[in-house]
């Protein structure tokens with residue numbers, strides 16, 4: 001069994017990622033499903049991360065944190081943030097099946113990033129709502 | 135579930151190596167990684183404990199070429215085999231497309247193999263998947279130990295314990311020497327591709 005998205009939907013999601021995140025200074029952003037598949041990704045062209053490994057780890061990480069949330073009686077943690085010296089990773093759940101992951105430097109404030117991620121998530125949600133999720 | 139990207143003409147497929155702890159799942163991936171180092175451009179990802187046991191999973195992305203014009207990216211995962219890591223095993227199984235069950239052929243591990251395949255069946259059911267419907271291949275690993283006089287389960291016993299209902303392909307293997315590691319992988323890849331090829335138009 002497989003699932004897919006149309007060319008048009010993928011195009012518009014990439015546009016959203018470009019406009020709301022890359023164009024405001026985010027280094028790299030990718031949309032994944034909880035199985036670890038990459039649905040769409042964009043970067044600023046300056047860095048090349050191993051996105052497939054990142055996606056696998058991100059899905060596992062998010063899954064682990066969600067399982068912890070259940071154990072402590074919290075429905076879910078829909079946001080996750082890992083802070084580094086120079087680079088930071090931000091996770092935002094889009095739906096039960098999809099996750100948006102953003103890698104950004106300290107030049108962007110977390111508040112601003114959250115705002116931008118929020119805008120992108122709202123738009124992407126609308127596109128994903130129209131497909132049969134896995 | 136495999137994701138088909140019509141824009142990149144790419145499909146991502148998830149294959150999970152399952153089985154009892156210490157059965158040789160990680161060693162399978164390490165062998166594949168070494169054998170195909172020219173084709174695997176990234177590092178193998180492993181999350182393990184100090185004692186070298188798989189804590190969460192191993193991950194190896196692997197390009198196998200094109201099918202119907204789609205570039206096929208196989209994502210190989212292993213689960214942690216230890217009983218206590220059931221929650222993490224379940225996470226790794228999410229969206230699985232094909233399974234290699236790595237059994238430990240040592241006589242003393244008979245019970246562990248049987249419990250592990252039952253656990254696989256339950257964890258698949260958790261995702262509303264049936265062990266009888268998903269592509270699955272069995273591997274009877276550590277066959278090399280016979281030479282050292284270590285008592286192994288006869289293949290008939292392994293077949294009876296693990297494959298009497300599944301009736302799928304099985305391989306006698308040694309992940310350490312590499313015997314039948316690649317044929318096992320090729321078999322699960324071709325079985326898995328067969329189930330999705332109709333969607334690659």
Ligand SMILES: Nc1nc2c(ncn2[C@@H]2O[C@H](COP(=O)(O)OP(=O)(O)O)[C@@H](O)[C@H]2O)c(=O)[nH]1
Nearest residue numbers: 155156157158159160161215275276308309310
């Ligand atoms: N003799 C022998 N040892 C093996 C074989 N495969 C794995 N091992 C050893 O068994 C131990 C557990 O292997 P590992 O791959 O970590 O098992 P996992 O828990 O299933 O991932 C390691 O010490 C391996 O070197 C095999 O085919 N033959």
Ligand SMILES: [Mg+2]
Nearest residue numbers: 159160188212
């Ligand atoms: Mg292991």
